[in-house]
Amino acid sequence: MRALAMALAVALVGPRTASAQGTTVTVPVPATQAGRGAGDRADAAADEDGRASGRLTEAALAGAASAVGAAAPGPPEPTPADVQAAAGMRVYLMTIGQGDVVWERFGHNALWIQDPARGTDVAYNWGMFDFAQPNFLGRFLTGDTKYWMEGFDARAMVDHYARNENRTVVAQELNLTAEQKARLRAYVEWNAREANKFYRYDYYRDNCSTRVRDAIDLAVGGALRRAIGGAPTGTSYRSHTRRLVAGSAATYTGIQLALGRPADAPIDAWEESFVPMRLMEHVRRVRVPTAGGAPQPLVLRTDTLYAARREAELASAPSYVIGYALAGLAIGALLLVLGRAGAAGRRGADAGFGVVAGLWTLIVGLAGTALLLAGTVTKHVFMGRNGNLLAVSPLGLVLFIVLLLAVGYRQPAPRMRWRGRAAKLAALLAVLTVLGAIITLLPRVGQESTELFALLVPVHLALWWALRPATGVTRPRSAA
Structure with missing residues (x-):
């Protein structure tokens, strides 16, 4: 342990x-x-x-x-x-x-x-x-x-x-x-x-x-x-x-x-x-x-x-669901604001969205890859059969690369194409995350990861929503 x-x-x-x-x-x-x-x-x-x-x-x-x-x-x-x-x-x-x-x-x-x-x-x-x-x-x-x-x-x-x-x-x-x-x-x-x-x-x-x-x-x-x-x-x-x-x-x-x-x-x-x-x-x-x-x-x-002069050992773990949920909502709100503003053509917001979303997906992708390897090719028995892989998976690395391309292009057409591809990947990640949250709550099937999904669900839903094609907004202007 x-x-x-x-x-x-x-x-x-x-x-x-x-x-x-x-x-x-x-x-x-x-x-x-x-x-x-x-x-x-x-x-x-x-x-x-x-x-x-x-x-x-x-x-x-x-x-x-x-x-x-x-x-x-x-x-x-x-x-x-x-x-x-x-x-x-x-x-x-x-x-x-x-x-x-x-x-x-x-x-x-x-x-x-x-x-x-x-x-x-x-x-x-x-x-x-x-x-x-x-x-x-x-x-x-x-x-x-x-x-x-x-x-x-x-x-x-x-x-x-x-x-x-x-x-x-x-x-x-x-x-x-x-x-x-x-x-x-x-x-x-x-x-x-x-x-x-x-x-x-x-x-x-x-x-x-x-x-x-x-x-x-x-x-x-x-x-x-x-x-x-x-x-x-x-x-x-x-x-x-x-x-x-x-x-x-x-x-x-x-x-x-x-x-x-x-x-x-x-x-x-x-x-x-x-x-x-x-x-x-x-x-x-x-x-x-x-x-x-x-x-x-x-x-x-x-x-x-x-006899040590310190706090007594906890008899049971406190629940941090509310804290994780609030953190997820805060990160999700930031992604939504920056993402929708960036879709409306505000370059500063677009760059900010790229930084936040890129950092998040990079962390998710690297952590997911580590989880996958730990559960399949190592002797860490208790890291296997991990339902968290539905939300934290190598898919994050793919999304990270696509996001870099979406933010990196200066021409409107390729930017919109890559943004659309990123939106589809984000939608898949969001669906898998919601599925993982549901499975977590099922007896005999799920695992005790409620706190993590309280964090991950709002972030991944917000990421998908922020990348969706905007309607009724000004399309990005060409830098030329």
């Missing part, structure tokens, strides 16, 4: 990483790589939450064999000695709340393992990636970005999110048996090996939070999935995305445009746990079998390590 926001952020709001835009980011020192310099690590990698600019996979850890690096042998089973050594361990689900930057709005999490016997205090983070990876941009655009997991000094991580980013940090101690703790530690240490740590990121189905969820589920023998899998939530991937990026107009619009019908499918509590804050809520209510067999709460206690 965050990857999608960051995908748009790369295009709309440039990435903020350890080296981008002059921003320096303090990355916690990895507890598993104490010999490396902190500066080298900060330049080499960015954690998913604050430093990243893309979040994009597809294989969940349904068990050890399907975990990261499935081609490699799975994690070893803990021995009796391992179980005995794990008895004094404490395991926490660390959840980091929302931040200021677009991709920080989705939260973050990690598995925190304290082992007094070993003297280690490690937070395992599945949200790592590196801009210097070979073909990073190509992988990013096609939905094939490689992420990895790594262990960090837990206290340094908490301090970073609290002091540097003013984000809430909550630690939930998990009620695990010694055997479950040993199994979890064996898994994360196996997963942290170079051969096993990489995975292909999917912003909804395989992200930092789902990896943490699956690791916990592995430790408790599938009890977490049995408890929350299939539990209805009344939410979808889109509904969570909308509420989490609400307030950022450009990103909100871009994500609404990019997501297709698959993002509107209802999701259960297991799937909803791709949002770290929702996983935190779900584990709080789960009861799992213990050594004695009696079900006990999965969470022993919850500690808020830092």
Whole structure:
């Protein structure tokens, strides 16, 4: 999910990483790589939450064999000695709340393992990636970005999110048996090996939070999935995305445009746990079998390590239909005024219409081409079957070229011919847009794009009307 926001952020709001835009980011020192310099690590990698600019996979850890690096042998089973050594361990689900930057709005999490016997205090983070990876941009655009997991000094991580980013940090101690703790530690240490740590990121189905969820589920023998899998939530991937990026107009619009019908499918509590804050809520209510067999709460206690001074996370997304409709009416009115004045022979108005209409159709055409490619030739599953293509399509590029010809000719006859052709294309675009708006409202067929069509319908109708042949007006004068 965050990857999608960051995908748009790369295009709309440039990435903020350890080296981008002059921003320096303090990355916690990895507890598993104490010999490396902190500066080298900060330049080499960015954690998913604050430093990243893309979040994009597809294989969940349904068990050890399907975990990261499935081609490699799975994690070893803990021995009796391992179980005995794990008895004094404490395991926490660390959840980091929302931040200021677009991709920080989705939260973050990690598995925190304290082992007094070993003297280690490690937070395992599945949200790592590196801009210097070979073909990073190509992988990013096609939905094939490689992420990895790594262990960090837990206290340094908490301090970073609290002091540097003013984000809430909550630690939930998990009620695990010694055997479950040993199994979890064996898994994360196996997963942290170079051969096993990489995975292909999917912003909804395989992200930092789902990896943490699956690791916990592995430790408790599938009890977490049995408890929350299939539990209805009344939410979808889109509904969570909308509420989490609400307030950022450009990103909100871009994500609404990019997501297709698959993002509107209802999701259960297991799937909803791709949002770290929702996983935190779900584990709080789960009861799992213990050594004695009696079900006990999965969470022993919850500690808020830092409470951020910021607005609370929205429970649901507000509706922006009226705002989008007003924006559409304003742009449409401008096109009508300039277009009809230009048709009456006012050269200044004609030039103004050409600029506004040309810019609009260029944006529509480029965005439509990107949507078409994303839904057909990439691994961005949730951008497929996108009804927005009816209104935002490559047809906009054709209309853009025809508009340039209509405005560019100085002689009346060719200007009128090209203007007529532009009017026909605009009429087709308007009809498709209205059709898309109708389909959007149909149950089981449409997708949640009402706000976008509230913007697009008045603009495309106005564009067509402005290009229609004028009656009872003076025809354009020849410049000769």
